[in-house]
Amino acid sequence: MRSCSVKKDERFRILHVIRPAAGGMKRHLIELLRHTDYSFFAPAVAGPPGELLDEVASLGVPTYPLALRGELAPWEDVKAVFSLLSLLRRENFSLLHLHGFKAGLIGGLVGWLLRPPPSIVLTIHNSLFFGEGSGKQRFLARIEAFLSRRTFKVIAVSQALRAELVTKFHLPSEKVVVIPNGIDLTPFTLGVLFPTILRELPLPAGVPLLGTVARLVPQKGLPCLLEALALLPAELRPGWLIVGDGPLRQELEDKARALGLSHLVVFAGYRPPEEIPSILKVIDIFVLPSLSEGLPLALLEAMAAGKPVVATAVGGIPEVVQEGRTGYLVPPGDAQALARALLSxxxxxxxxxxxGEAGRKRVEERFSSQRMAQEVMAIYREALAARG
Incomplete structure (x- = not known):
């Protein structure tokens, strides 16, 4: 994958800047690094010390500690701006690739302070607006719009997210491009490993199994799926395996108990990414009842595993799931529609x-990590050419 035929000091140095990330954003970055053209680019990553930087370092990619927090923290954010500014003054990076709104805020400020300003590419992975958006979200949108004037391109992971950036952030349409997320297809072409998690499932033999891989947070809409399961005929109710963790776990466990579904719902907690393909291979239907999304990697992985999908028509999901062909789309928060789709x-x-087979073919054709990396690197080349 790496071919260093060009001397190291002749390659274009790219600095990725990322906040704390353990989900799709982290995996997006790792896949991008794995498929970077190392004969032309020399990437590095700046972010909070911990698991993410350790994994990046294991790929042989240089890392720089940067105390960047996920939430707004004015004093810490100011320190992060000056830390990043100091790093860029010490090191000769050709381009900054910022990941997410928080890195966009910090890196955007640095872009205004540094002379000469660096070339900047910003990838937006998720919607900033959950529901109609709070006053704080609208304020952040105005700041991002201002700072993006120094950004060469803003990459959205879906057409829906691009539309939000143009209409709600008022970014120039010609500045915002769509590069869908991609996944590594290799694990889904290998033989199925029997995941240890299945030996822990207290489900009756022969019961169909729904699966969801997601953070247990409000925007994933998971309480609605519990309500949908309760609407199904008792004799047809499937089991539900939830892989992931988060602040709503106790609330979801309590709701399952109140609905009389505890015997059918298994909370598996966090599982490392290498286990996910095997887990997805043994479920029957993948369900994602989100209220807000960018373009979820778990959805792509489920389809790569050959599973039919029932998901909500939010964000970039309708750009992946073909209604009636690779699965069913339902309105967010509609338990009855979700129950009907599952029953079908x-x-x-x-x-x-x-x-499931149609979904597998669709992902293989359109959503590989190699394709994603090639399109991102084309943006890098455009930015560097424009800089001269």
């Missing part, structure tokens, strides 16, 4: 298998 697949397992 539970009653037609042959149809479900056909949808």
């Amino acid at each position: 697949l539970l009653e037609s397992p042959d149809r479900a298998r056909e949808m």
Whole structure:
């Protein structure tokens, strides 16, 4: 993958800047680094010390500690601005690639302070607006819009996210491009490993199994799926395996108990990424009832595993899931519509298998990490050419 035929000091140095990340944003960055053209680019990563920087370092990519927090923290954010400014004055980076709104805020400020200003590319992975958006979110949108004037391109991971950036952030449409997320397809072409998690499932034999891989946070809409399960006929209710953790776990466990579903719902907690392909291979239907999304990697992985999908028509999900062909789309927060879609697949397992196969082919054709990296590197080349 790496070919260092060009001397190191002749390659273009790219600095990725990222906040604390353990989900899709982290995996996006790792896949981008794995498929970077190392004969032309020399990437490095600045972010908070910990698991992410350790994984980056294991790839042989240089890392720089940067105390960047996920939430707004004015004093710490000011220190992060000056730390990043100092790093860029010491090191000769050709381009900054900022990941997410917080890195965009910090890196955007640095772009205004540094002379000469660096070339900047910003990737937005998720919507800033959950619901109609709070006053703080609208204020941040105005700041981001101002700072983005120094940004060469803003990459959105879906058309829906691009539309938000143009309409709500008022970014120039020609500045915002769409590069969908991509995944490594290799684990899904290998033989299925029997995940140890299945030996822990207290489910009756022969019960169909729904699966969800997600953070347990409000925007994932997981209480709605519990309500949908309660609406299904008792004799057709499937099991539900939830892989992931987060602040809503106790609330979800309490709700499952109140609805009489505890015997069917298994909270597996966090599982390392290398286990996910095997887990997805053994579920029957992947369900993602989100209220807000960018373009979820877990959805792409489920389709790569050949699973039919029932998901909400939010964010970039309708750009991936083809209604009636690779799965079903339902309105967010609509438990009855979710229950009807699940029942349709539970009653037609042959149809479900056909949808899963169509989804697998779609992801293989359109959503590989190699394709994503190639398109990002094309943006790098444009930015560097424009800089001269």
